[in-house]
Amino acid sequence: MLLEIVDLYVKYGNIEVLHGINLKVREGEIVTILGANGAGKSTTLLSISGLVKPSSGAIYFNKNSVHKMAAHAIVKQGIAQVPEGRRVFGTLTVQENMNLGAFVCADPARAKKTQEWIYELFPVLAERRQQLSGTLSGGEQQMLAIGRALMSQPKILLLDEPSLGLAPLLVKTIFQTLREINASGVTIVLVEQNARAALKLAHRGYVLELGNIVLEDSSEALMANPRVQAAYLGGEATRS
Template identity: 75%
Template sequence: MLLKIENLHVKYGNIEALHGINLDVNEGEIISILGANGAGKSTTLLTISGLLRPSEGSILFNGDALHKLKAHQIVAAGIAHIPEGRRVFSTLTVQENLRLGAFTSADQQQIQKNQEWIYELFPILEERRNQLAGTLSGGEQQMLAIGRGLMSSPKILLLDEPSLGLAPILVKTIFQTLKQINQAGVTLVLVEQNARMALKIAHRGYVLEVGNIVLQDTAQALLANQDVQNAYLGGA
């Protein structure tokens, strides 16, 4: 078991956003977390990455207590978070953004190797390596955000709404690349409104409703589940 979340409670002030969820991630999996807006999906990712603190419960990564570490220590341990909205550094170049993703590493050889791999995954980024990130299209910025996360050599990549605001053809490209990243040995935890696309590449999925996990199953079973179809897949 690579990542284990047990009885996780998270509060915003007096409001509890997660009500004791349990979630497991095995090495090499793609896990999809489904749910409506406000269900607690982003909160789950933010808590795994140390940007929010649980009020109760535990997060174990390779058996170690992740919830006791600071955010930068969690990155160094092997978890990278690609936030909703991309959040690239708009006044820095593509190359500079990527290099910032490797801030926890002193291994220049590995940094160079990661950068070459990212340019293989996203050739457009190499073409635009000296261009300011703020001048990139939305799709290119999403590629850069994913690339920046990969620069830290993560064991787990957390992705929050990677298809948000992208044209359908770009969405397809991003998801194909996510499969490649997973096949290269990176475990993915994916929060995505495009439930159909997310489940098509996932191994397993969890459904969150108002801070509770109400369903978990293989991705194939969730795609075939009538309730999931009606709620998240447009009834088809």
Template identity: 70%
Template sequence: MFLELRDLHVKYGNVEALHGINVHVDEGEIVTILGANGAGKTTTLMSISGLVQPSQGGVYFKGKALHEMPSHAVVREGITQSPEGRRVFGTLTVLENLNLGAFTSNDKARIRKTRDWIFELFPRLLERKDQLAGTLSGGEQQMLAIGRALMGDPKVLLLDEPSLGLAPILVKSIFETVRAINKTGMTVVLVEQNARAALKLATRGYVLEVGRVVMEDSAANLLANTDVQDAYLGGSGH
């Protein structure tokens, strides 16, 4: 199994955020995780990244137990995250932010090659490379957050709400870029409020409700499912 969450329970103090979820992601897929605010979507990604520890169950990547590793070791295994809210370092330049994403690598030639590829994906970042990240627009900061995650040369890219707060035209552009990234063979796990756009992009999807997986299916089936339409897509077929 490529990436697997087995019977994953996560607690914050006495509050259980995830109640034994099972999720698997095959190599080369885009898998989306849908659900209302507070459903446990971000917690799921943070569990994969090693930023929160499970109280029970575990996260496995190619048979290795990620939940037993510190988060920087998870990055070395090939899993990076573009966090919700972008979290770029505002007082550093675009270039400095990108270089921070490559902190686990000493291979200068590979770092340069990855950076050139990111500038191809996001030409705007090349134009702004010497600008402070805090002065970028929301859309540019989102490009930078994804670019920074890609600098780690991941096998799995975790994206947390990449379309949040962006204009529709930018959302379309970000999703097209995610598709291009996936076409290189990179696996993507996408948490996204924009359920329709996420399902059009993804191979498969999971629906979380209060820390439990209530549905798992192909993205096409979830798009066509009336319960999903009513809950997340604004009514049947509209």
């Protein structure tokens, strides 16, 4: 098992937002976490990344306990996150943002090879590498946020709402690229409001409601589940 969350509880002050969740991700999978706003999806990703510390429970990555590690040490373990809202450094160029993503890579030749691969995935970033990131479109910023995370050469990529605010055609492009990234050997955990697109992309999924995992199944089974259809798919099953 590449990633395992065991009985995880998380609080913000006195408010408990995750109530003992359990989640597993195997190497090579794409796993999606579905849920309404406030369900605890982003908190789950932030906990894995070390940006939010659990009140109890454990997180294991490659069988190593990571829930007490600092966030930068977790990146060095092979976990990278693409945050909600992209959070690119707008006053830095595309290339400078990419360079920041490579802070854990001690091998310049390997970093350069990774960068070339990312620019192949997102040719528009190569064209704009000297452009200030704040002047990019929303879709281009999302590509940059993904590219910057990939510069750390992660084993697992966490994505928080990558389709947020993007036109449908751009969403389709980014999700196709995520499939390519996964095919290259990167495991993906995807938090996404667009449940239809997420389930088409993912192998398996979890449904999180009010800090509890209420469903876990293959993507196909979740698509066919009446509860999922009613809550997240507009009442209709989706066929690929």
